[in-house]
Amino acid sequence: MARIAIASDHAAVDLKDLLAGWLRKQSHDVQDLGTHGSERVDYPDYGYRLARAIADGDADYGVAICGSGIGISIAVNREPSCRCALVSEPVSAALARQHNNANVVALGARLIGEDMAKACITAFLATDYEGGRHDQRVAKLSHPSLTKESV
Amino acid sequence: MARIAIASDHAAVDLKDLLAGWLRKQSHDVQDLGTHGSERVDYPDYGYRLARAIADGDADYGVAICGSGIGISIAVNREPSCRCALVSEPVSAALARQHNNANVVALGARLIGEDMAKACITAFLATDYEGGRHDQRVAKLSHPSLTKESV
Numbered sequence: 244m245a246r247i248a249i250a251s252d253h254a255a256v257d258l259k260d261l262l263a264g265w266l267r268k269q270s271h272d273v274q275d276l277g278t279h280g281s282e283r284v285d286y287p288d289y290g291y292r293l294a295r296a297i298a299d300g301d302a303d304y305g306v307a308i309c310g311s312g313i314g315i316s317i318a319v320n321r322e323p324s325c326r327c328a329l330v331s332e333p334v335s336a337a338l339a340r341q342h343n344n345a346n347v348v349a350l351g352a353r354l355i356g357e358d359m360a361k362a363c364i365t366a367f368l369a370t371d372y373e374g375g376r377h378d379q380r381v382a383k384l385s386h387p388s389l390t391k392e393s394v
Numbered sequence: 395m396a397r398i399a400i401a402s403d404h405a406a407v408d409l410k411d412l413l414a415g416w417l418r419k420q421s422h423d424v425q426d427l428g429t430h431g432s433e434r435v436d437y438p439d440y441g442y443r444l445a446r447a448i449a450d451g452d453a454d455y456g457v458a459i460c461g462s463g464i465g466i467s468i469a470v471n472r473e474p475s476c477r478c479a480l481v482s483e484p485v486s487a488a489l490a491r492q493h494n495n496a497n498v499v500a501l502g503a504r505l506i507g508e509d510m511a512k513a514c515i516t517a518f519l520a521t522d523y524e525g526g527r528h529d530q531r532v533a534k535l536s537h538p539s540l541t542k543e544s545v
Contacts, residue, residue, distance in 0.1 A: 287534035313479045320471035328464040338462045383438035
């Protein structure tokens with residue numbers, strides 16, 4: 244079982260609460276970082292909160308949700324130790340683990356149905372990183388100085 | 395017409411070349427940042443190259459493509475002045491502009507068809523940022539210190 248941090252803005256709070264309960268029923272250690280309730284909030288606040296939980300080692304994986312998933316995925320990816328994949332179907336969710344060693348999956352609550360969201364998270368958690376030729380690429384995501392293009 | 399930078403890894407070079415030609419036919423000023431040819435490259439190199447073009451003001455918008463779109467979208471979003479939206483359909487592409495003032499759209503060449511890719515880019519380029527309540531959120535994406543959560 245994994246330590247999973249989950250966070251959303253107000254637009255996605257219902258899906259976030261539903262998925263948090265669903266993950267807990269699977270015996271995952273779920274940290275619900277908010278938001279709580281329907282008051283309008285700013286998605287970057289919750290994306291950064293989730294990113295900090297990953298960066299600090301308080302969670303192994305993250306689930307980040309806003310209306311489209313776009314805004315919160317951008318926020319999470321500001322943190323170099325986070326590799327956040329915005330997905331809408333399980334093929335991408337699995338590829339994010341296989342090739343990118345993604346540690347956060349982002350979803351768009353206004354665009355994805357409940358069962359598809361669960362299928363994405365299931366594929367994400369069930370899939371291992373392949374390593375090998377992907378290691379150098381993944382390393383460059385955390386250390387831009389490793390890229391020959393950025394010098 | 396817009397100044398558009400486009401970049402991809404080897405897995406997406408055919409779609410990148412096709413989209414670059416299609417954008418040029420619409421009289422956009424297209425900067426093709428590579429890769430060129432089928433030699434294996436690392437997607438972060440091309441994501442960072444595209445991000446630099448946006449950060450330096452050399453392009454107004456970017457199109458970033460790799461196999462799934464995930465890896466290159468993470469790389470682009472390491473740059474605080476980039477707001478990169480990974481999309482698979484035009485609703486998300488339009489929302490990325492309306493709500494997030496996205497300046498880069500990312501696509502997964504192994505997952506999206508040619509016509510859908512064109513529809514995403516068309517929606518992205520045709521849609522204006524709405525401003526208003528979104529301004530504070532977009533500002534926080536570039537300046538994490540603005541968030542009450544990160545202090």
